[in-house]
Amino acid sequence: MLGNAFHIALREIRRNLMRAFLTVLGVIIGVAAVITMVTLGQGTTQAVKNQISSLGSNLVMLRPGMGFGPRASSAGVPNFTQSDVEALTSQIDGIAAIAPVSSSSLSTIYRQNARSTSVTGTHPAYFGINNWKLASGRLLDESDLQTGAAVCVIGDTAKTELFGSEDPIGKLIRIGKAATSTSSSSSASKSESPYSSSFQVVGVLAPKGQSGMGNQDDTIIVPISALQRRLTGRTSSRDISQITISAEDGADSTRLIADITSLMRSRRNLDRNEDSDFNVFDTRQIAETLSSSTKMMTTLLAAVAGVSLLVGGIGIMNIMLVSVTERTREIGIRLAIGARAREVLLQFLVEAITLSCIGGIAGILIAFGLCYALSRVIQVPFLFDLRINLIAFFFSAAIGIVFGFAPARRAAALDPIDALRHE
């Protein structure tokens, strides 16, 4: 009886290819949309996680500005000074390393290649604090800082853009004459760079990859003393736009942040009831801020996927309802020539299951291709998640089976003569 049902069901599918195709299409849309949305959402979340871990685990950052996150404002807020850095080093316990950062967007030229790049002036400790690994050459050292040597370490993107396949170690780059500052929290460095100077490349950094915070690899790092002396000029002592701190292993980051906050409040002469005009945050807080936005995005994607699933389901339902008159007559004919109700039902069930499975498998394949292509375009990792594939498959299959089978059940319960007369 089952073999018979298969035989008849496949015959019916072959005979009504358009109807079968439209049913399958509904399932495909549902399955492919859900899998693609969720997979890309998970990929994005993973990309954000990767990026946070690339920042280093016990990183603490100090930035000028009011508020934190999307409502942050840095307009008119003073930067930090070298004496702030010294005070932090001497007065706060639990700091393993500290590096001031002064960033400007400057033009960089090597032979015929010219481009605007973020140039960061800092201390040698910066590399360790920010988890930078060396690809070739050497990092900056204390003597570079002391002498204000015209040397630089460049990121992977900067290397590719300026030197192509050439070995950059020992080569000279011309830096200076920038258009605008990129240092978002800096007010003092918003002036044009008055100078330009040649810097020798001494090292290349290993790539960290694209991130939600921009391309971290498009960077050139020089001693802060060289930046001040040779490029930006000492227009103000308040030219440190960020202080990065590495906490000692096992240090209580909550206490550390509280200590830093109270020291900086007193150094910036803030009253008890005034808001801080700077932010202190650690990796965990960055992670929380970013994950709240990825969570929002994932929810949005899930909603869109849900709508697609609904549209797919309505498509299936629609095509089933359109064909119900013809199918009711078909059921009447089959019953009249001696088919039992359960044989007819089995046939319809096999039909619905077959179409739903074909649609489900096609949907999974299409979603796989889409996820692969899109994850490359938006540069997030492609994470194949078996669970969401199964959920989408069975959910859509269930819709297909329910809507394919329900009209048949009603029709098979009719007397054959009523089914034949169905208009």
Place this chain on the structure above:
Amino acid sequence: MSRPLIKLHGITKTYGRSDTAFQALRGIDLVVNQGDFVAVMGPSGSGKSTLMNLLGCLDTPTTGRYLYEDLAVESLNADQRSLLRRHALGFIFQGFNLLARTSALENVELPLIYRGMTRAERHQLAREALSTVGLSTKFSNTPAELSGGQQQRVAIARAIVTSPSTLFADEPTGNLDSHTTGEIMSLLVRLNAERGITILLVTHEDHVAAYARRTIHVRDGLIATDHSRN
């Protein structure tokens, strides 16, 4: 030849309940012999189609006894009636009731699939049946590619492919012109004569009823007249 095949006793059929109830059949007694060719006539609303559906085991009587051979049809459930139709009965309808977009051969094969026959057996029997009704060149045509008369021939082939003992024809020529009507009726007469298939035919046209050996008139849910000619 004159062995009773169908025996009806006190058959009534009521649609609806209490106030709105409508009694379509009000006590039918009827015996049909093996190999007979019976025309059931009557004005619309007389109950002739209801009688036909009961005889064809497509519907069940409200009260009364129906013996098909020695089988008490009124006590069979839907599945058992399906099996009786599958093995002993054939149907032809006014509207042909063929499966759309399905070749003539596949339409004729349909009842054989439910009998669990192999593909080769099915093809063989279906080809023979189509040849019997004169459609040996139209095996692969779908209903849309056939004329009304040809479609009714496919339906007849489908009805006889299982070698049924009784053929029920509900206004089989209602949608056909007079020339085609003659062809279809001659075919039924031939099947009755050559194969001994008992035929019950519903019609409201005298010239169609004239092909039958026995004519029953139904009026107001009762048999009004019953004429046999020899």
